[in-house]
Amino acid sequence: MQSDSRRWETLEALKNSPKGKLHYDPHWSDRGEDILAGYEESPSLSSYSASVVERLSSLHLNKSRFSSGSGDSSPGFSENAHNSFSSCSILSLINRNHNGLSTVSSASPTKQDTEQVVSEPSIEPEPPAEVVLSPPPTTGLLLVSPKEIKTAGQIIRCQEEMREKAKLAVRRRQEEQDKLVAAVVSSETEQLKRFEELMELKQRQDLQSVRDMMDRETKESMGRQEKLKEEQRHRTKILNLRLREAEQQRLREAELERQRQAEGRERLRTLNSIQEEVLQLNQVLNQALNSPKDPKDPSAQVLVQSLAALCQRGNQLCSQVSEVVRKTAEGDFPSVEDMTIAERALHNMRALIHQQQEEVNRAEEKKKKEAELEEQRKKEAELKAKQEAEKKAAETAKEKAKRTGLQSVPEDSTLKWYKELQDSADAVAQSFEELNSTKDAKLKKLKLNLLKASVIPVSQISTNSGSHLREIFDKIDKLLSGKVVQSGGTSVSTTHHPQGRQFACYKLAEKFVKQGEEEVASHFEAAFPIAAVASGIWEQHPIVGDLFLAHLHRKCPFSIPYSPRREDATSDVEHQRMMGYRVDESSGLETDDSFLKRMSGMIRLYAAIIQIRWPYGSKQGPAPHGLNHGWRWLAQMLNMEPQKDTTATLLFDFLEVCGNALMKQYQGQFWKLLLFLKEDYFPRIKAATKDGQMGSLTRLEQFLETSLRNRQISPPKGQLTSVFWRS
Known part of the structure; x- marks a missing residue:
């Protein structure tokens, strides 16, 4: 960094000198002019040149000392190099003064040549003896002669030649070494080839031996494979036999499991029936215990004590059955032992009922004996009065039938009852008119939910099981009682609107009648489950029964019974509508069959x-x-003028469904009425019936003949038994 700063100082000094201000023309050589043409003053060094040269000399002297201290063997050579550097530097300066070149551009190559001479002291030979370098100047500026410059140039040339000779010798020696190395490599390569051939031969021999061994092993393995295949085929055959046996065993077990499941379900149904019967019998025991008794009667007190003991034993039996049922509730079917316990409990419960009956019979035997005569007298008196009344009614009906014209309108009491029912139905319909004709979205939604909750359960009535009918009854009863029920995922109650209960009762009664004219008309057996639910609702909510009769009388006037006269209507169509025919504007009048x-x-x-x-x-x-x-x-129907087809059809339907119950209730009087129907009223029906419409008349005639001949009317088809209600 110091040498660079000094160079910059030198360049700055040369720039400020008079020579640095010379005008340089790059085309002087083309014109054939001298480079110093036009320069009138003689070239001279600046007064600062001596200090600059002295600094440069001291710098190179330090470098030469450093070179001699780092390993030069000849101190004389270092001194000569220093003298040569000084001479060359001075000669360069003089030559630049004579040629008009700038000091800065000439100083740098002189320094480089000097450094090159110094850096190669071992290669260059000793300088010739005739070349004598002058000692370095101590003071002032020393100029070198051309002869010295020439001598220095020869020395440099000689050094270059010696260097080239040394390089040539080194190159030749390198070529000899390369040839020697190539010969050695060629020999070693041949030896390596021989060695590789030997190793390849050994590998082939080893490979052949391995192949021979593999062939032997292959043959042995093939033999073993054949044996293994044979063993595998044998094992496969045995395994297939075992699989077939296992599959057959699985099928047998599956069949046994299905049988077990079927038996388990059958036992479960039997267990449920046993539990239901046990609970019913226990309820009978409790009812007998809770029945009112005379506290003053000592026999009644003894009976109460014995019945209490029987009830306690009945509760224990119920607990045993409940324990068995609780086990089955965990997902298992009842076992044979469980069924044995349940059946034993049922047997014991029946024995308790029998014992209770015996106790009650023994306790009441005395009372019955004492009151038997009096009660018998009362029954005889009542029966006699009843028979007389029925006989009088039958005679009255017979006398009316023998008259020339029968009634065409019902009796005054019946007609009054009919009008009261119609007025009541109209009043109920008028009461929920606001809800029925509302335009409010919320009230419309409430009306729709109430309608669904009322009519959908009725549509679900079927003969599947008694429990199903009870669920439907409970749902309808809750709705009419103001409780909340679920309908279509929505909670609804009649208390949500003041007119909600009237609306629900009206629509429910209307739906019962509609089920009669649609469902029962297509399936006669459906009459009894619908009638059971309707009767239960009628008993709990009498308004539904009145509305049911009102709707029934409107759609079927013969249920009053009433046959509208032609004179009461303005036209034939109006008369047909009054009789119950449907009149549609598009399809017209309903057919007789429909x-x-x-x-x-x-x-x-x-x-x-x-x-x-x-x-x-x-x-x-x-x-x-x-x-x-x-x-x-039935009595009023026989007092009316018969209608073609209608009278015969309705009498047959009514007697087929209700004849057995009327026979059991009225006994002899019923047979008298049936005989009157066969002998006196049937000819009138036959006279009113056309020749082409004898089907209904024939059915009624066969029914009457069979019933009167056998003195028995069979129970109707579809009647609900006790077994159905336990299902």
């Missing part, structure tokens, strides 16, 4: 209702619409 089918369905439903009672209701009071109404309907 009309009779609907009338038959509604009469069958009405006949089922008057003889059936909801088994889970209160049986203490009279039925809401019992058999007395059936006797009234």
